[in-house]
């Protein structure tokens with residue numbers, strides 16, 4: 192791990208401590224078995240707010256700490272380790288980024304402070320198809336009077352059930368597939384015509400299908416410039432991808448450590464199974480992938496914080512690598528545990544389920560390989 | 570080389586086709602739901618009575634166990650005739666009349682190792698689907714190292730007494746009987762194991778279902794507390810069970826391989842990818858995913874060709890071909906790759922668990938993906954399979 196500041200070390204240690212006490216994997220089981228529709232523990236989210244985790248990338252003027260993305264990544268890595276369900280990704284990472292990067296003063300005033308204290312959940316309503324494709328936005332926003340009317344659907348919105356507001360990508364001109372003509376709106380969940388249906392997902396988080404039927408919103412809900420929203424969206428998505436990659440690194444690291452432990456304790460043929468060379472090499476390869484992933488994740492987060500000129504490529508790199516690694520490690524976790532890895536009582540399945548959702552979110556490995564190649568000009 | 574002349578086989582095909590067309594209940598043309606799987610047994614529930622009719626008709630001809638001798642209720646068919654029968658069943662897209670561990674695993678070893686009385690007693694009810702069997706092999710401390718099993722079996726003069734625990738026992742809570750590996754000599758490892766059959770309703774037998782990551786509970790922990798077993802239910806020699814156990818595993822793996830783990834039911838991967846990813850110039854719009862689907866399809870084709878070649882070679886050489894040894898490993902990989910690609914192609918539709926907002930086929934694919942992770946564990950893990958290939962087939966020895 193690259194050198195951390197004193198503040199970052201404290202933040203990481205605090206996160207590690209809190210997570211093990213307040214949010215072990217058993218907390219996820221409890222949420223799942225209690226069938227909580229928002230998909231997370233509101234009390235735990237409030238505590239995250241008190242500890243300042245929801246405002247790590249929020250400017251100080253609005254009540255955040257402005258510690259930056261590398262710091263938020265440290266928290267996400269720890270919460271990822273125990274599969275903590277919370278609005279950190281949707282709200283503290285994505286929505287805070289959109290608003291900080293592109294919102295007007297009044298919008299920032301209204302929402303950033305609430306985000307920083309975990310007083311609001313704001314969910315990304317971006318994709319409209321089963322696969323990540325922000326430019327394919329089709330949900331129509333048409334001018335009506337001073338404001339706009341939104342009509343369309345946004346499926347599989349993360350934290351869609353808990354959301355107080357949505358950041359909605361809408362088409363205000365041009366055709367689906369074109370980057371120009373997309374506008375971002377900040378739509379309160381209470382807006383008439385907006386409805387949501389809860390989805391029960393494989394990883395037991397609180398996603399929803401959100402439907403907009405002639406939702407009338409004022410001109411003040413536009414974030415940034417009408418028709419020019421794609422650039423802002425892309426920037427915010429990259430921040431979300433890098434932060435999510437940090438969370439996935441945590442998931443994969445923990446899955447690996449649990450597995451490594453098992454290799455050192457499970458006995459078959461009179462010896463621990465970790466003495467079998469075929470397993471040793473696979474463990475060593477996983478370790479290699481984890482180390483490479485860590486480098487990519489840290490580089491992407493640092494590039495965001497230092498406003499580097501290769502942010503986009505590094506974010507695609509981090510998200511692709513983290514997706515590949517968590518995919519590999521979660522599969523190996525099941526396999527190396529044998530029969531017990533197939534049981535619901537064991538955590539391996541939970542890591543694998545969460546892995547696939549994280550892989551798909553904000554673009555999977557295949558999306559980011561393609562984007563990386565395009566950015567590199569080949 | 571052939572058991573019957575081609576012309577006789579042609580006649581057999583014509584007869585078989587005619588009989589099947591007449592006797593296959595057309596109501597079974599509808600896709601088979603998981604609950605409809607015809608496992609038989611005392612507690613079988615037939616949601617469609619035609620499924621039972623189909624079983625009874627096939628069993629009456631012995632065609633649930635086509636190559637078993639007619640003396641034990643089998644069909645008495647030659648390998649060629651059986652191949653014709655299977656081809657005709659596929660042609661008809663017929664559902665299996667019976668799915669059963671008795672048919673796939675136990676029956677073949679009974680034919681080889683059991684006494685005449687045991688064959689008479691146990692084989693016909695398997696053919697008719699009256700008794701459902703489960704497999705009591707694995708224990709908490711004995712998985713890959715199966716011969717390390719500890720379930721004790723003591724000779725009490727007029728009966729055996731069994732104490733211990735099995736685990737991952739598929740369908741133990743629904744089975745009528747168990748074929749069980751027990752320790753009858755603690756001073757030896759492999760030579761202290763015996764192969765025992767007993768009724769799951771015997772006092773002291775208690776299966777407790779275990780939930781899988783896919784949400785269903787197909788397997789159990791199975792406890793034995795002073796279970797009394799009649800002595801004539803020992804198969805083979807006392808302490809001679811290991812050879813039978815291994816032989817049965819060969820049949821299990823063959824069967825697993827032949828069925829390809831049941832993958833391939835439901836919508837085709839390519840169609841799903843086109844529907845959910847999109848099409849560009851007639852091709853799946855994501856070239857990366859398209860290439861990986863093609864890679865998998867080629868693997869599946871190579872697998873099918875290998876199964877066919879291994880069969881032909883085994884028959885010609887009257888013993889297993891070298892290719893046979895890799896089939897179970899390859900089948901597991903194939904089904905797992907297919908399931909991963911399916912879930913990936915479905916995108917967020919592949920990430921549902923239940924309820925509204927997800928297509929029922931997509932939900933099924935997600936559960937099947939989770940279940941497929943067991944393919945490289947059940948029936949012996951892929952690692953153990955590859956160890957065996959390396960040692961027995963390739964002659965690579967352990968480092969000393």
Ligand SMILES: Cc1cc2nc3c(=O)[nH]c(=O)nc-3n(C[C@H](O)[C@H](O)[C@H](O)COP(=O)(O)OP(=O)(O)OC[C@H]3O[C@@H](n4cnc5c(N)ncnc54)[C@H](O)[C@@H]3O)c2cc1C
Nearest residue numbers: 467526527529530706707712713737739943947948950952
């Ligand atoms: C869906 C399912 C259904 C099953 N149904 C039945 C059933 O009906 N009846 C029954 O008796 N059993 C059943 N099993 C159990 C199955 O046979 C065992 O799970 C399997 O043999 C592995 O044993 P284990 O779980 O103890 O894993 P372990 O043997 O503990 O293996 C753990 C890991 O170590 C690896 N390993 C072990 N030894 C070596 C080695 N020498 N070299 C390299 N790697 C090694 C394994 O491959 C695995 O990855 C079922 C299992 C599953 C998943």
